[in-house]
Amino acid sequence: MNIRFDFVIHWLWTIVFALLTLSGLAMVGAKYGWILNYDIASADYVHRVLAAVYVLLTFISIAYEVVRAVKHEEKKLAWFIIGKSGYQLFTFITTLMFIITGAIIWVCMDSNMSATAFALYIHEKLTYIVVASVIWHIYAKCHALLWPKKPNTTDKKNVAGTK
Amino acid sequence: MMQKRWFKVFVWFASTSFFFLASGILISELGPEPSEQQTMQFMMGMMDAMHNSMMGLSMSLEHDTGLKQLVGTASYILVPLVILAVLFGLLVRFRGKRNAR
Numbered sequence: 001m002n003i004r005f006d007f008v009i010h011w012l013w014t015i016v017f018a019l020l021t022l023s024g025l026a027m028v029g030a031k032y033g034w035i036l037n038y039d040i041a042s043a044d045y046v047h048r049v050l051a052a053v054y055v056l057l058t059f060i061s062i063a064y065e066v067v068r069a070v071k072h073e074e075k076k077l078a079w080f081i082i083g084k085s086g087y088q089l090f091t092f093i094t095t096l097m098f099i100i101t102g103a104i105i106w107v108c109m110d111s112n113m114s115a116t117a118f119a120l121y122i123h124e125k126l127t128y129i130v131v132a133s134v135i136w137h138i139y140a141k142c143h144a145l146l147w148p149k150k151p152n153t154t155d156k157k158n159v160a161g162t163k
Numbered sequence: 164m165m166q167k168r169w170f171k172v173f174v175w176f177a178s179t180s181f182f183f184l185a186s187g188i189l190i191s192e193l194g195p196e197p198s199e200q201q202t203m204q205f206m207m208g209m210m211d212a213m214h215n216s217m218m219g220l221s222m223s224l225e226h227d228t229g230l231k232q233l234v235g236t237a238s239y240i241l242v243p244l245v246i247l248a249v250l251f252g253l254l255v256r257f258r259g260k261r262n263a264r
Contacts, residue, residue, distance in 0.1 A: 003164055011177070018180045025187055030197040030205035035187050038201075040208030069252075072259045107234060131185050138178045145175060148166045 006080035009061055013081050016054050021131060023047040028124055051102055058082075058095050087137055094130050098123065 026036035026043040036043050061082050076083065082092035104119035138145075164170055197205070 030202040032191045033205040038204040038208045041212040044212040
């Protein structure tokens, strides 16, 4: 079986992003706490650990793109999370914004409240935009949801009959 | 891989989860304001996170002078590194265009 690198990164990134969104939403405020039954400690723990994985996956992807650029490989990777145009470019920019604002929240939480508040605002609103964009992305790529067709036995018989 | 049935189930599961997340946002935003009990539960959860999770750990690291120095050094070299990375990227692009010609 030939599994491509961009395909693996795409789905790993999807899982990590979904779990990050779930744990992050539970921490947005009292309105959102019900999502994880107000277990903020677990949400915080999961969010921080997965954030590290998210950053790692993004940096691996950027390094891969840099190597491709150095080798002058122009072939577009259909499944890759980052790229030069379209939804790949959108994902690249929003991911960097998530990482930068997330780092500001993590580092400045106890020292610079205004920076933390601004970063939290961007981090939260960006989440809503990106979740909406993922819904659109699923709609645009809905052919991936089609169930694989079973080999039709009656068709085979008909074909065999014509021979 | 995309033709495998177990993988299709996973794709359906992953896609559906995003619809649940979007629904969660809509329910929270458009729903009624949280009750006093829910607000207290959230605050208790936050306090619990500070005591038992990495939130408290990261706050205690604020008093770590070694770490602060490291963060300061990292911030200091960040801008030159970003400029270098941009210059390197431009160099790679221009070289690629020249080779393409």
